[in-house]
Amino acid sequence: MERAASNLGTRHRLRLTMAIGALLTLLGAYVVSTIDRADAAPGINVIRVAEFPADCAFSHRLPDDPIIFPGLPGASHMHSFFGSRATNAHTTLPDLVNSATTCNPRVDVSSYWVPTLYRNNVPVEPEIVTFYYLGEGVRDDVVARTQPLPLGLRIVAGNARATGPADSIARWSCLHAGHVPPSKNFVNCPAGTMLESYLDFPQCWNGRDLDSPDHQSHLAYPVNQVCPASHPVPVPKLRQVLRYPVNGDPAQFRLASGPGYTMHGDFFNAWPAAEMARRVNDCIRPVIKCGHDGRPL
Amino acid sequence: MRVVVSVPTAVLAAALLLGGCAARGDTPSPAGTPTPATASGTGSAGPFSATDVAWLQLNVAMIERLLPVLDLVPDRSADPAWRGLAARVEEDHRSALARSRRLLSDAGASATNPHAGHDMPGMVTAEELAALRKSTGRSFHLLVARHLRAHLTQTVRVAAAAQQSGAHPVVTALAAAAVQEGIDVLAQLDQLDQLDRLDPDHPPGQRERVARAATRPTHHLVLPAPHRTHI
Secondary structure, three states: OHHHHHHHHHHHHHHOOOHHHHHHHHHHHHHHHHOOOHHHOOOOOOOOOOEEEEEEOEEEEEOOOOOOOOOOOOOOOOEEEEEEOOOOOOOOHHHHHOOOEOEEOOOOOOEEEEEOEEEOOEEEOOOEEEEEEEOOOOOHHHHOOOOOOOOOOEEEEEOOOOOOHHHOOOEEEEEOOOOOOOEOOOOOEOOOOEEEEEEEOOOEEOOOOOOOOOOOOOEEOOEOOEOOOOOOEEOOEEEEEEEEOOOEOHHHEEEOOEOHHHOEEEEEOOOOHHHHHHHHHHHHOOOOEEOOOOOEO | OHHHHHHHHHHHHHHHHHHHHHOOOOOOOOOOOOOOOOOOOEEOOEEOOHHHHHHHHHHHHHHHHHHHHHHHHHHHOOOHHHHHHHHHHHHHHHHHHHHHHHHHHHOOOOOOOOOOOOOOOOOOOHHHHHHHHHOOHHHHHHHHHHHHHHHHHHHHHHHHHHHHHOOOHHHHHHHHHHHHHHHHHHHHHHHHHHHHHHOOOOOOOHHHHHHHHHHOOOHHHOOOHHHHOOO
């Protein structure tokens, strides 16, 4: 059904072109028959995944949280910060915009932070830290009208106050050991593998607020693959993936916020608006997998 | 007839006037009623900042976590110095709790506490509370001292930051009072702790002197005059 509509749109557009259009029609027909939405594809070798990444190594640790405890250094449990090197309890958007970053790409001066992981009470930092911006979890037509994440957006995902797996969206698994079932609490990863944490941020914005009193309710998760009326603006889904150089008995591990199911992530968006908009336009809406530079892979 | 008309007019005018200044939270909402939660509410002495609201919420959560510890002292300690200190801290904390809640209400901030049920620095955990309930005598005193010290140290750290970074004068005054009270009680705790460690060889009368000091009223619970009526 979607393919048919897409095909029609392609033909309609091509009808407006001249001689070169005929060639493209042939090419287009081939592309349409093999992929979902050929009209947006600039080439046939793109990978049809709506995605652009930022890899942001560990920067620093502080018991600070400029979203939950602005202006109150020392008020929080210990956090591990990624991205902007400047973040502390007093950080505001201009501080981030002017800061150095650990991210690849360097244009991403956003700040990302999580509760510090401890192994036998010694802090451990993830060796591989990737923030994926994705167009998934909503219908294709919703992906196609994804809006950029607004500059200055602050959002907390996960539940630091979770009292058990039931009220948590944490996901722990093992890198290179897919046979270990994922869990909301720490898992026992085989020797030679890494403990990994996945966390998906909400992707439906209320279109108005950069923050909210509980630091969550200005965004929402989709319902039946659509953004709810209360949060009508689809934005890229931020997926935080952390790989820690530890494995073995989960009893050695704790987060600064408690058990594994208290995993949460904080995001303070400081992507330059034009860079974010370009990636949404070139990677998310047309469903193309992009590299760190925001260009198709 | 004229009187009948003028009375409702006066009432209406008064209501409009009141409405004008009460719209943003001069009228405290009943505790537990979720109000439109923003940090933009204005009390009678100016707007509340995000720092003000964050500190008040954390203060409420920290105090609520300490009260069950203090409640154990009268039942589990016969020591007048400890009982006196616990009573003093409890009185101060209950007063600060009521003020913090009222200010949050004035600020239009959520009555739902974002820190409830969450182990934060300085907070006694459920396991630690269970251990306290099983201990008595000197070991109980040492445990209470450890938890009270952790709580007060964190309270002083965060309240000092709120005093410096907060915006609303009543909030920063409350934070200043929390810093001073925390420092005073930590000093008394040091003395008591020392006695418990040296017990029973401390000089006669010393314990009683500490007990008297612990129950002495404190000057800094009185806040600056211009703001006193609002909290």
